[in-house]
Amino acid sequence: MGNQCFFNRITLEVYFVLQAPMSLKLGDDKLTICKLAGIKEIPFSAIEKIEPYKDYHSDIRLMGNGGFLGYTGLFRNKELGKYTAFVxxxxxxxxxxxxxxxxxxxxxxxxxxxxxxxxxKL
Structure with missing residues (x-):
């Protein structure tokens, strides 16, 4: 049981490190977040709002990486609620x-x- 928990933890940590953002690309119709492994595309047609992030000092990491090669995973704060971070x-x-x-x-x-x-483009 202990070895399985250790393996699961290491697997999750590696997964979230691979989600680390490397660059952003603006296309004609989408924003592409290039990660260490893979991409996340957000079509402009799906965007309702885009604004600078304010440092709310209330962010809680629900599941993810909190600093090594960035902040990736699921977080929550009072103002935005639950969000996915590639920061x-x-x-x-x-x-x-x-x-x-x-x-x-x-x-x-x-x-x-x-x-x-x-x-x-919105």
Whole structure:
């Protein structure tokens, strides 16, 4: 039993490290989050709102990685509720709320320009 728990924990930690954000790409119709392993695409047509992320000091990690190569996984705070994070640096973060109610938080050194470009396409 102890070995299985250890294996499960290591497997989850590796999974969340592989979710670490490496770069963002703005396409004609979607934002692509390039992760260490794989991508996450968010079509502009699915976006309801995009704004800079404010440091709420109330974030709680529900499941994920809290600092090694970034912040990835499920988090919660009072203002946004539950969200999925692909964040390298929270001081450069912004959030996206989709029309289906999902919330993603990611980050970029070009945060303001990315927000501006996406808002033009909404």
């Amino acid at each position: 390298g640096n929270y001081s450069q973060a912004f959030y996206i709320r989709t029309k289906s109610g999902k919330i993603y938080v990611t980050s970029s050194e070009q945060r303001e320009e990315i927000i501006r470009q996406i808002q033009l």
